[in-house]
Amino acid sequence: MMPTRTRQWLSNRMSSHLEWPASRVADLKGDTTVSVVLPAKDEQETVGTIVTTIRESLVEQIPVVDEIVVIDSRSTDETAKVAARAGATVYAQDDILSDLPGLWGKGEALWKSLAVTNGDIVVFVDSDIRNFRTHFVTGLVGPLLADPSLAYVKGCYSRPLRQANSYSPFDGGRVTELLARPLLNMCWPELSGFIQPLAGEYAGRRDVLESVPFVCGYGVEFALLVDLAELVGVDRMAQTDLGSREHSHQSTAALGRMAGQILDTAWSRMHRQGIVVPKHPFSRGITQFVQTDSGYESLDWDVQVSERPPMRHVLEERGVPRPRQP
Ligand SMILES: O=c1ccn([C@@H]2O[C@H](COP(=O)(O)OP(=O)(O)O)[C@@H](O)[C@H]2O)c(=O)[nH]1
Numbered sequence: 001m002m003p004t005r006t007r008q009w010l011s012n013r014m015s016s017h018l019e020w021p022a023s024r025v026a027d028l029k030g031d032t033t034v035s036v037v038l039p040a041k042d043e044q045e046t047v048g049t050i051v052t053t054i055r056e057s058l059v060e061q062i063p064v065v066d067e068i069v070v071i072d073s074r075s076t077d078e079t080a081k082v083a084a085r086a087g088a089t090v091y092a093q094d095d096i097l098s099d100l101p102g103l104w105g106k107g108e109a110l111w112k113s114l115a116v117t118n119g120d121i122v123v124f125v126d127s128d129i130r131n132f133r134t135h136f137v138t139g140l141v142g143p144l145l146a147d148p149s150l151a152y153v154k155g156c157y158s159r160p161l162r163q164a165n166s167y168s169p170f171d172g173g174r175v176t177e178l179l180a181r182p183l184l185n186m187c188w189p190e191l192s193g194f195i196q197p198l199a200g201e202y203a204g205r206r207d208v209l210e211s212v213p214f215v216c217g218y219g220v221e222f223a224l225l226v227d228l229a230e231l232v233g234v235d236r237m238a239q240t241d242l243g244s245r246e247h248s249h250q251s252t253a254a255l256g257r258m259a260g261q262i263l264d265t266a267w268s269r270m271h272r273q274g275i276v277v278p279k280h281p282f283s284r285g286i287t288q289f290v291q292t293d294s295g296y297e298s299l300d301w302d303v304q305v306s307e308r309p310p311m312r313h314v315l316e317e318r319g320v321p322r323p324r325q326p
């Protein structure tokens with residue numbers, strides 16, 4: 001449950017995107033550079049509109065964003081072509097630091113983006129958003145430009161659940177409500193003020209983002225919250241109300257596997273921080289079941305996530321000087 005100190009944090013470190021119009025953010029920008037990164041796996045339907053909107057409004061009309069980078073995360077559709085046509089710089093995730101064995105997942109795409117972007121501030125935006133607006137970017141960048149003490153800003157929003165034959169205004173964020181929020185409240189109550197802890201829209205200072213590990217699957221958001229809070233403290237983290245976000249939804253079974261990855265991520269942090277002392281190694285998989293004509297078929301899934309080291313270590317080892325340690 002949210003401790004009193006976290007309630008104070010929530011009132012002090014919460015803003016609305018309405019406070020950060022592009023014109024104000026541009027005025028605050030000075031010589032700070034901003035990279036927008038879109039991780040994209042099979043997002044040809046939506047990535048082009050998002051890139052075009054950011055380019056036209058926040059690069060060409062009002063100079064807030066300095067580069068738009070799409071990380072093509074082993075897509076099997078036309079994502080890369082659509083993104084490039086819209087004006088993004090596109091990298092295939094396996095072409096980045098290609099001397100390292102390639103890993104899978106969203107976190108791998110985000111981690112590798114740090115090696116090919118240059119912005120002092122890095123903004124992450126999902127590529128499957130169906131109601132993207134420029135305030136998804138300005139609302140995250142504005143607080144970082146206005147307050148040098150801030151290291152990281154997370155978006156929050158209402159999350160409608162729109163499926164083939166149904167619509168409910170607040171039932172999205174299923175893994176958040178069923179797993180991430182209870183876990184954070186019980187093990188990291190100082191983080192219980194994050195309204196959408198798994199939101200894919202957030203921004204951070206490069207020197208900070210390069211100083212924490214990146215979990216390579218869907219645990220990346222959960223891990224960043226826990227690891228950044230440990231590194232810089234929650235008082236250097238904030239959140240902005242971005243209104244409402246609609247995105248493409250995965251099946252319940254797919255979210256079950258996502259939950260497995262997030263639980264594996266949380267276990268590792270509980271162990272690392274001494275919150276739990278496991279008697280035996282965590283299991284690396286889950287078994288799901290599908291009903292068939294002859295009964296039930298069991299499907300085994302490996303949900304153990306890998307983890308990349310802080311990017312600063314990797315780049316410094318390659319002789320690439322990095323911003324000072326936060
Ligand atoms: O291996 C992956 C899985 C996902 N994504 C991207 O990460 C974002 C969030 O993923 P997804 O939509 O699958 O998660 P959900 O929003 O359903 O939780 C989207 O832009 C995906 O294209 C990615 O780049 N690589």
Ligand SMILES: O=C(O)[C@@H](COP(=O)(O)O)O[C@H]1O[C@H](CO)[C@@H](O)[C@H](O)[C@H]1O
Pocket residue numbers: 106126159160161171172173174175176177198199200201218219220221222247248249250255258
């Ligand atoms: O918040 C959630 O429960 C999941 C699933 O959302 P929905 O139930 O499909 O609206 O979506 C998020 O989780 C992923 C894992 O952290 C993030 O990568 C996604 O950006 C985010 O949409």
